[in-house]
Every structure is written in C-alpha cells, then in structure tokens.
Amino acid sequence: MSAVFHFSRRSMTVITDTAAMRNTLNRINQDAVDSLSHDGECTVKVGDLSALLMAYRIELNKNKRLKKTLDSQTVVASALL
Secondary structure (H helix, E strand, C coil), rough: CCCCCCEEEEEEEEEECCCHHHHHHHHHHHHHHHHHHCCCCCCCCCHHHHHHHHHHHHHHHHHHHHHHHHHEEEEHHHHHH
C-alpha cells in the first residue's frame, strides 16, 4: 500500500494529492453509494474516513498559513507605496 500523504523536503509541506489518497476517495464514494439506505445513511471504512479527515485538516492549515503569508505581504507592499 502506498502512502496516503507525502512529505516534500523541498517545500517542507505535506502533500495530500497522492494516488493513494485519490484511491481512498474513490473507495469512500463507492462504499457510500453502495451502502446508502432509504434513511440517507451509509457505511464507509473508518481508516478511509480518518485519512480523508486528516487530509482535510492538513489542507485547512495550509490555507490558513497561506492567508497569513498573503496578508503580511499585502501589509509590506502597502508600506512600500
């Protein structure tokens, strides 16, 4: 089994867009569709759901850091004008 996440030393970030993660998303989708009840409930594997939630949290944190970086660059650029 390949890694769901990949750490890039060059950019010092965790990469969540991997073949293993795409396979996990496909399994979640297929399991959800295959097990959907009339009440709107479905069953997915805990490990797959855990990987999806971890990837989501990683991406949220990346976006927070990016926003902080962009905000600080905007302040610096404004000061230079």
